[in-house]
Amino acid sequence: MSNRALCREASHAGSWYNASGPQLSAQLDGWLFQAQTSKRPARAIIAPHAGYTYCGSCAAHAYKQVDPSITRRIFILGPSHHVALSRCALSTVDIYRTPLYDLHIDQKEVWDTQSGDWFIISTCLLGSVLWSVAPSNPPFHKDEFTIVPVLVGALSESKEQEFGKLFSKYLADPSNLFVISSDFCHWGQRFRYTYYDDSQGEIYRSIENLDRMGMNIIEQLDPVPFSNYLKKYHNTICGRHPIGVLLNAATELRRNGTNMSFSFLNYAQSSQCRSWQDSSVSYAAGALVVH
Template sequence: LEDNRNPQPTKASVCAIRKVTFTLFDRESVLRNVCTGCDTTKSSSFFKKPSFKMPNSNRLATHAGSWYTDSGAELNRQLNGWLNDADLTFGPARAIIAPHAGYRYCGACGAWAYRQISPAVVKRVFILGPSHHVRLSRCALSAVQYCNTPLYNLKVDQQINQQLESTGHFKWMDQKTDEDEHSIEMHLPYVAKVMEDYKDQFTIVPVMVGSITNEWEETYGKIFAPYLADPQNLFVISSDFCHWGQRFRYTYYEEGSGPIYKWIETLDKMGMDLIETLKADSFSEYLRKYNNTICGRHPIGVLMQAVEELKRRGHRMSFKFLKYDQSNQCCDKKDSSVSYASGSLIFE
């Protein structure tokens, strides 16, 4: 569902806005096929407990060589460049929101979130990403021991997995489901790069977040809240923003809003402003009103619920978006684009 087929952004000066009728498709259909990215033709590939031992199992970097380079040297050069171009303005981050499309589209944007991380204090990285290929009504854990990247392999934290499993609210991904999903994998090289000076001193906790209800977002938020409160933990929330165009079955546009790409930006930034308030109900109401096709809406919701739980316990936090971009500037109803945003959560 990421916009890896679009041409380079079109200049606004050549845009010709045509008077067309834009429609908002059935909400549930849109959410199944875009927001969570779920291909409903595929059956679920989850199990309650690992039915096999995988002491030496590695999750392969299945999107290397296509969504990003499989050359460690080239990847290191690219990540260095993007991180050097980003500014450290809102850190040290306890959690970030960053995109998960092909690096040619969102690599530079994602760097603004990763630039806010202070790697010296991080011992564990939780990575929460949506499911794009299978139906999932809860959250699922990775059963592998390591996740491969072209830089180096990242160790999965089995102790934390056991703690989460003990709540009774988590399923397990089989390896194929794990390797098919890109929303978590696209963050692994960035995590590896930012943490390279401490690569033997941290672990990761990949979590696939399904198409869960607001009530389940609250439940998972309460589960993750104690981990978020620990300054040695970092949360990476994987999400792209508006998927606009007929191929995404979302062409909502308010007449008189100017060029389509400007309307998309307005729509996205309404949601981003609400995320910055850290009020989960306000963000949920925005999604109900506009049905914006934010594929990581549920991982974001879980983070916001965790923040609200910690606020009730007296913690003070702030969130700020630092970068916004689009894969393409839509000027016509036949165009399409995916939006990207990067932000940072800090404790005060």
């Protein structure tokens, strides 16, 4: 690789963040201030990745659980929205450019973790930016951590297990943080998903019930029930494969005696669907802690 730093510019700059520079920093700090902190720092979080106008308040509940004083490397696992993949993709760029400051990619870790199932691309298409880099109290020192962005394709259950086992050794390290980037139900004709349980009342209540079923299963930290839930309801959780990798990584650590738990802390919807012409996207924020 040449000495010239290869950069990936911010995705959807402007419309995605709804602010820039000091305005964005103040906006993120406001959401973080309103969120509660748990007693133990998160080793992994599940957080939404839509525009901050829609999911910023919800996402803050996950990112508030991050302890910047101990975090040195951040693995960001997100779904492949635009590229058909049956494995995982790593980036060859050195820097992710954000409206706040540049994020440096841990290229040593990228190359050390390669196996035959990785697929290297020049620019990751991850639709999210590390959100907890916003100034907060205590501050996140931008030069004291690196990121490892991983684009997760449509993995089979066996591949989710393989990647989970690979990532488990990193999940065991308290200086590492895993950010699982995922929205939850995408409901409406434009998403080709209109599951509705009329016993729940309004459509948006049926959507929430469906999401919370999945959230309750994720909290069990067992990939098998989550896989069965997806097969039964086909809930359009875009980060289902990154979530599956995390559940398998957690299962591996628990098998080796590590005590951990996962809890969802917040849930929201972009709008409340009441008719078949409506549409919405759901957001959930949760954190995994090691005891």
